[in-house]
Amino acid sequence: CVFIFQVRIPSKTDKPGGSPIRQTPRENLLPAPTVLPTIHELDLFKCFQSVLIHLQMLWELMLLGEPVVVMAPSPTVSSEIVLALVSSISPLKFCCDFRPYFTIHDSEFREYTTRTQAPPNVVLGVTNPFFIKTFQTWPHIVRLGEIKMAGDLPKQVKVKKLSKLKTLDTKPGNTTHQSPDLSLETSFIGFQRKRPSEVQSAILRRHLLELTQSFIIPLERYMASLMPLQRSVTPWKTPPQIRPFSQEEFMSTLDHTGPQLTSMLKGDWMGLYRKFFRSPNFNGWYRQRNKEMTQKLESLHLEVICDADLLGWAKDKSEVEIVDLILKLREKLVRNKLFFLFLFFLQMETVATLPRSQSK
Incomplete structure (x- = not known):
C-alpha cells in the first residue's frame, strides 16, 4: 500500500480559502494523496x-491589537487558543507580539507584570x-476550561465587567472593560447542533475571513486610489509620489x-x-501596502x-542633460539591481562621450 503525503509551506502570496494545488498527470496515476x-x-x-x-468581541480585540491574557488549564490549550486568536483576522497580518505559552521564566516577565505602566500590545497564553492575581488589572482576560472535541454547541459563558471580577476567580469566562463596536448573532454563522467539528x-x-475582508476591502480600495495614474509615469522624470493616507478622507x-x-x-x-x-496592525498593514505600491510604481517607471x-x-539634448539622465539611470540600476538596464546605460554613456557633431 502506497501513501503519499503532501506538505505545503504557506506563502505570503497565498489567498485564504484558495483552491488546493492540482495534481500532475503523474500523480493521477497514484492513489489520492493525503494533504496534511x-x-x-x-x-x-x-x-x-x-x-x-464572545466571538465578535475577540475578533475586534485582535483587530485592534489590544492586550489580552488567555488563562488556560494546560500549555496545549493555551497555545491553540492564542494561535487561533491571532489567525482570526487573517488575511490581515497580526503585527503585535503574541506568546502562546508565557511563563514566569520568560525574559519579559517583569515588564509584563508591572503595574506602573499600561500593558503592552501582546496576547499572552498562561x-x-x-x-490570576498578577494580571487582574489587564483590560481583557479570557478564562478557559478544557477543550472538548464534540461537535455539539456547548453552553456559553457570560462576559464579566472588571468591577465584578473576583481576585481568585477561576471559572471559565471573558473579562473586559469594553463592549464590541459591532453586534453578532451566532445564528448568522450557520452553526447547527450535532454537526461534525471539522465542518x-x-x-x-x-465567517471570520468574510468579516475581515468586509473590513479591509474599503481600506484596500481607498489605498489603491492613492496610486498615481499610469499615464503620469514618464521615462524622463522622477516617478510621481503616492498620495498620503488621509484618515478623514x-x-x-x-x-x-x-x-x-x-x-x-x-x-x-x-x-x-x-x-x-x-x-x-494598521501601521503594519499601511507600511506593507505602501512598500508594495512603491515597488509597483518603480516597476512601471522601469x-x-x-x-x-x-x-x-x-x-537634441545638451551634454549636461544627457549626463544627468545617465546618473539617474545608474542610481536606478544600483537601487533595483537590474542588469538589463546596463544595456541602456552603455548606450547613453556612449552618446554622452561622442562629440556633439557625431551624436547628432
Missing part, C-alpha cells in the same frame, strides 16, 4: 466553542495560577463603499476604524524607460 494541513489551520471551532458568544470549524473560518468614503454593504453586522463601523488607525527611445531623445 498547514500549521496555521487550527480547529477553530474546537478552540472557540466555549466562547462563541497556565500558572500565579497569573463547524470550516464554517467559522469562512477615507472616512468620508464609507457611506458609499463601507463594510455595511457586504456584512450583515450592524454597529459603529466608523468608531472601529478610528480605533484601528491607532493600532499596530517599463516606460525600457520602451522609450533614449537615443532619439538624446539627439
